[in-house]
Amino acid sequence: xxxxxFATAATALIVSFLLTLAIKRAAGGLGLIDVPNGxxxxxxxxxxxxxxxxxxxxxxxxxxxxxxxxxxxxxxxALGPGGAAVAAIGFVDDRRSLSARFRLLVHFxxxxxxxxxxxxxxxxxxxxxxxxxxxxxxxxxxxxxxWFLNMFNFMDGIDAIAxxxxxxxxxxxxxxxxxxxxxxxxxxxxxxxxxxxxxFLVWNxxxxxxxxxxxxxxxLGFVFAVLGVASGVHSGSALCSxxxxxxxxxxxSTFTLLRRFLRGTPVIEPHRTHAFQLLAQKMGHRKVxxxxxxxxxxxxxxxxxxxxxxxxxxxxxxxxxxxPLILGAFxxxxxxxxxxxxxxxxxxxxxQFSSPPAFKxxxxxxxxGYHVRGNRxxxxxxxxxxxxxxxx
Numbered sequence: 001x002x003x004x005x006f007a008t009a010a011t012a013l014i015v016s017f018l019l020t021l022a023i024k025r026a027a028g029g030l031g032l033i034d035v036p037n038g039x040x041x042x043x044x045x046x047x048x049x050x051x052x053x054x055x056x057x058x059x060x061x062x063x064x065x066x067x068x069x070x071x072x073x074x075x076x077x078a079l080g081p082g083g084a085a086v087a088a089i090g091f092v093d094d095r096r097s098l099s100a101r102f103r104l105l106v107h108f109x110x111x112x113x114x115x116x117x118x119x120x121x122x123x124x125x126x127x128x129x130x131x132x133x134x135x136x137x138x139x140x141x142x143x144x145x146x147w148f149l150n151m152f153n154f155m156d157g158i159d160a161i162a163x164x165x166x167x168x169x170x171x172x173x174x175x176x177x178x179x180x181x182x183x184x185x186x187x188x189x190x191x192x193x194x195x196x197x198x199x200f201l202v203w204n205x206x207x208x209x210x211x212x213x214x215x216x217x218x219x220l221g222f223v224f225a226v227l228g229v230a231s232g233v234h235s236g237s238a239l240c241s242x243x244x245x246x247x248x249x250x251x252x253s254t255f256t257l258l259r260r261f262l263r264g265t266p267v268i269e270p271h272r273t274h275a276f277q278l279l280a281q282k283m284g285h286r287k288v289x290x291x292x293x294x295x296x297x298x299x300x301x302x303x304x305x306x307x308x309x310x311x312x313x314x315x316x317x318x319x320x321x322x323x324p325l326i327l328g329a330f331x332x333x334x335x336x337x338x339x340x341x342x343x344x345x346x347x348x349x350x351x352q353f354s355s356p357p358a359f360k361x362x363x364x365x366x367x368x369g370y371h372v373r374g375n376r377x378x379x380x381x382x383x384x385x386x387x388x389x390x391x392x
Contacts, residue, residue: 005191012196015199017053019053024210027210030049032213049213055083055087057196065188075230081113085113089214100268108142111141114226115138118233120138122233123140151221151254152217155274159204159286163200164292166224170190224242228243237307247300252334303320
């Protein structure tokens with residue numbers, strides 16, 4: 001079984017690497033070019049939609065593992081069709097704007113389908129007894145998947161942060177599964193997803209040669225959420241360990257959104273007040289991504305391991321793991337008021353806004369220029385490669 005998993009993961013990594021290159025070269029013809037606008041920090045039109053390589057290679061790899069009996073059929077049914085629906089809506093949104101309501105509708109349908117396949121989180125394992133309210137577990141699990149999906153999308157705002165986080169989450173989940181009875185198939189699924197993310201990460205490392213796009217960030221957020229719910233079906237401590245591993249993303253996105261909401265600021269307005277965005281403006285993309293990785297390894301991994309080793313205290317360990325992250329987000333100023341308004345142009349993450357005619361004309365000219373230049377675009381080291389005014 002172990003040999004099958006390693007061989008499949010290694011193959012998936014190579015396939016993802018090659019597919020990302022192919023999609024990057026075909027991006028112009030597919031209409032997958034991220035053209036700089038008033039909210040962008042990259043200097044030239046850059047290919048996007050590279051996350052499609054993750055979707056295709058991960059789905060094929062998990063299908064193979066399901067065929068040989070390593071991954072349960074119900075888990076593949078949750079991740080396969082559900083992930084494909086989320087990726088498809090993200091792919092279309094990468095090419096042209098879709099309404100937020102339509103995307104959320106698809107997200108909720110995919111989440112409900114996944115929960116029906118793997119089951120809801122067992123709240124009793126978290127110390128919450130809900131006799132006669134079993135529907136509450138389904139509702140919380142479905143909403144949780146949709147939230148995590150969009151949260152991961154919010155955080156895909158600078159080079160390599162989402163792809164490197166995906167690799168970390170998968171490696172951490174696979175490692176902790178060794179200590180969690182009954183969830184070895186979670187480790188197998190995470191291994192192939194992490195491998196495909198690593199194949200894409202080579203092209204996304206600062207300065208990024210291609211961007212993930214909603215097709216990739218939405219898909220990764222969905223599959224991680226489903227794996228977390230599947231873990232929570234068996235063990236409350238396993239669910240807590242998953243939440244701890246994702247602590248940086250969970251705290252930054254949630255703290256920022258909540259602070260803006262409490263201040264009365266419309267949460268759907270574009271902004272650049274996530275903690276990672278504020279830091280990226282001062283430190284650059286590469287340093288922020290590396291610092292996030294250091295926090296993950298030095299703080300969150302030990303806390304997640306502790307939650308597995310001492311399952312009765314998993315909830316309290318999760319709270320303890322989050323406290324320094326919340327203090328850090330507050331100290332950095334996540335969600336603070338912006339001194340200058342941000343131009344409402346199409347968001348790179350979740351909710352799209354209508355573009356003024358002048359911007360559309362400028363976009364057309366720049367895209368034509370990209371086709372003329374071909375693949376000779378570059379990003380100067382002192383210019384970051386992503387828009388930092390994402391919604392969320």
